Amino acid sequence: MKLARDTWLIFQRQAQLLLRNPVWVFVGVFQPVMYLLLFAPLLKPALNAPTQAAAYKIFVPGLLVLLAIFGGLFQGFGLIAELRAGVIERSRVTPVSRLALLLGRSLRDVVSLIAQAVIITLLALLFDLRVFIGYLLLAYLMLALIALMTSAVSYGVALKVKSEDALAPLMNTVAQPVLLLSGILLPLTFAPGWLQGVARWNPFSWAVDGTRALFGGDLGNDKVWQGLAIITVLAVAGVVWAARQFARSVR
Amino acid sequence: MIETRGLRKSFRSRAGRETKTVDAVRGVNLDVAEGEIFGFLGPNGAGKTTTLRMLATLIEPDGGQATVAGADLRKDPAGVRRRIGYVPQGGSTWDESTAREELVLQARLYGISKADAQRRATRALDAFQLTEYADRKCKTYSGGQRRRVEIALGIIHEPKIVFLDEPTTGLDPQSRAHMWDEIRRLRTEGMTVFITTHYLDEADALCDRIAIMDHGEVVAEGTPAELKREISGEVVIVGLDAATTPHAAQLLDTEAYVTKLETADEGGLRLYVDDGAVAIPQVLRRLDHAGVELRSIELHRPSLDDVFLTKTGRSLRES
Numbered sequence: 001m002k003l004a005r006d007t008w009l010i011f012q013r014q015a016q017l018l019l020r021n022p023v024w025v026f027v028g029v030f031q032p033v034m035y036l037l038l039f040a041p042l043l044k045p046a047l048n049a050p051t052q053a054a055a056y057k058i059f060v061p062g063l064l065v066l067l068a069i070f071g072g073l074f075q076g077f078g079l080i081a082e083l084r085a086g087v088i089e090r091s092r093v094t095p096v097s098r099l100a101l102l103l104g105r106s107l108r109d110v111v112s113l114i115a116q117a118v119i120i121t122l123l124a125l126l127f128d129l130r131v132f133i134g135y136l137l138l139a140y141l142m143l144a145l146i147a148l149m150t151s152a153v154s155y156g157v158a159l160k161v162k163s164e165d166a167l168a169p170l171m172n173t174v175a176q177p178v179l180l181l182s183g184i185l186l187p188l189t190f191a192p193g194w195l196q197g198v199a200r201w202n203p204f205s206w207a208v209d210g211t212r213a214l215f216g217g218d219l220g221n222d223k224v225w226q227g228l229a230i231i232t233v234l235a236v237a238g239v240v241w242a243a244r245q246f247a248r249s250v251r
Numbered sequence: 252m253i254e255t256r257g258l259r260k261s262f263r264s265r266a267g268r269e270t271k272t273v274d275a276v277r278g279v280n281l282d283v284a285e286g287e288i289f290g291f292l293g294p295n296g297a298g299k300t301t302t303l304r305m306l307a308t309l310i311e312p313d314g315g316q317a318t319v320a321g322a323d324l325r326k327d328p329a330g331v332r333r334r335i336g337y338v339p340q341g342g343s344t345w346d347e348s349t350a351r352e353e354l355v356l357q358a359r360l361y362g363i364s365k366a367d368a369q370r371r372a373t374r375a376l377d378a379f380q381l382t383e384y385a386d387r388k389c390k391t392y393s394g395g396q397r398r399r400v401e402i403a404l405g406i407i408h409e410p411k412i413v414f415l416d417e418p419t420t421g422l423d424p425q426s427r428a429h430m431w432d433e434i435r436r437l438r439t440e441g442m443t444v445f446i447t448t449h450y451l452d453e454a455d456a457l458c459d460r461i462a463i464m465d466h467g468e469v470v471a472e473g474t475p476a477e478l479k480r481e482i483s484g485e486v487v488i489v490g491l492d493a494a495t496t497p498h499a500a501q502l503l504d505t506e507a508y509v510t511k512l513e514t515a516d517e518g519g520l521r522l523y524v525d526d527g528a529v530a531i532p533q534v535l536r537r538l539d540h541a542g543v544e545l546r547s548i549e550l551h552r553p554s555l556d557d558v559f560l561t562k563t564g565r566s567l568r569e570s
Contacts, residue, residue: 002362006360009356009359009360013348013352013356016352017345017347017348020347021347082345084341085342085343085344085345085346086339086341086342086343086344087343087344087345089309089339089343090337090339090343090357090404091360092309093307093308093309093332093335093336093337094332094357094360094361094408095329095332095333095360095361095362096360
């Protein structure tokens with residue numbers, strides 16, 4: 001009860017600040033839109049897809065997962081600014097729930113991600129992408145869990161390193177291989193065996209496969225529940241770890 | 252209100268390849284009474300902020316005990332949090348928020364209902380003369396205004412004790428005087444105020460009691476007047492012609508209130524006394540009676556800097 005109330009307070013505050021400057025939502029969506037407009041048209045011939053719509057069914061889910069990973073991983077920068085302003089310390093002397101300090105922020109990130117995902121999906125509709133709404137919502141759940149995890153981890157790391165200079169290269173170093181090993185831009189079915197083997201250890205690769213299956217209308221595919229299960233476990237682990245960073249004494 | 256015994260904290264810092272342990276606070280004992288303004292005076296790096304942050308539950312002590320506002324610091328930090336306010340040194344407001352939003356949020360983080368939080372925010376804005384700017388973003392405020400918002404944030408839940416870390420650092424003289432008035436007002440409202448400062452005049456003018464801290468230890472404690480008296484009492488400087496000086500010295504040397512007498516080479520006397528205000532009329536009477544003509548008389552009260560110098564062997568200004 002107290003956790004829910006505190007989380008709502010932090011969420012409200014963060015959402016209010018975001019809405020005061022909504023340009024960031026659009027800045028975040030700019031890059032994926034560019035991919036959608038300038039890269040995706042290459043896919044039909046490259047993937048040997050029968051139609052443009054079929055190519056989008058493969059590409060758009062990957063793009064959305066990419067958005068969720070990157071959108072989350074870079075949230076830590078905002079937290080470092082808050083640390084510097086003393087806002088975090090001010091919260092930490094109050095009896096507010098430490099978990100709420102994290103959840104309120106991460107849920108704000110999840111909501112803004114879903115808003116971005118909706119923008120991308122609507123644009124993709126213009127390119128003849130068609131997805132059953134129920135499957136789409138399930139795919140959004142996957143995205144929400146990914147964003148929850150990456151933003152929580154980003155906040156946790158931010159509290160540990162406390163400087164933008166350290167956070168930026170760290171996040172890039174993590175994000176780059178994760179990205180390439182998840183078959184986001186092109187499906188890993190084209191990859192040589194060893195690369196596929198390595199990618200099996202990348203949880204995001206499972207998430208991408210699951211999301212693709214959902215967009216393809218293949219709910220019965222094992223990849224769907226496997227992807228959701230893996231990401232759920234990781235999201236819980238990420239939240240628990242990051243919440244402990246909030247609870248721990250910061251010097 | 253605050254009682255600490257042997258409070259300790261050390262940090263590990265890394266310089267190059269070597270890690271070394273820095274004893275930031277080495278066993279601090281304090282007793283702060285209800286309703287007083289207690290000052291922690293010392294140079295930067297003396298351990299003032301670290302002690303304050305321990306008492307405010309922000310860092311965990313390595314050893315020792317403390318009771319803050321009736322709650323045990325180590326066993327019940329949540330209880331301490333509910334009863335204290337803390338205003339950090341480096342600010343605590345967010346550029347893009349308004350003072351009113353910050354105050355309402357802070358009150359609500361303490362579990363206060365929305366309606367009550369809004370009422371409290373309005374009242375605090377009024378008390379700190381911030382109503383005019385209440386709905387502007389914090390980044391538009393002056394240093395003094397912003398500091399007042401931060402103090403208002405620290406007391407929005409009406410704590411029993413408020414910790415203010417260097418509340419006037421970086422303020423211009425006028426804002427500083429204004430801030431002193433605000434701090435005195437907190438005391439009249441029944442709050443115990445614990446401040447840290449490295450300004451001697453601030454500790455002297457504002458605090459009921461002071462602890463002087465150096466290298467992680469409390470080296471002296473008492474009221475400003477007690478501390479100053481403790482080192483050398485006060486000095487009455489009597490201006491005399493060289494010719495009359497020996498006679499005057501003879502007259503005054505036997506007086507009971509003079510603890511020590513020094514003769515200046517060019518004439519004149521330095522009398523060490525317990526209380527200058529009491530001694531001066533007696534000196535005047537004695538010399539007048541004996542027909543010794545004096546040119547001037549002046550009272551020198553030792554400053555806290557003298558106290559600091561005596562206790563640590565260094566001047567606060569140079570450390």
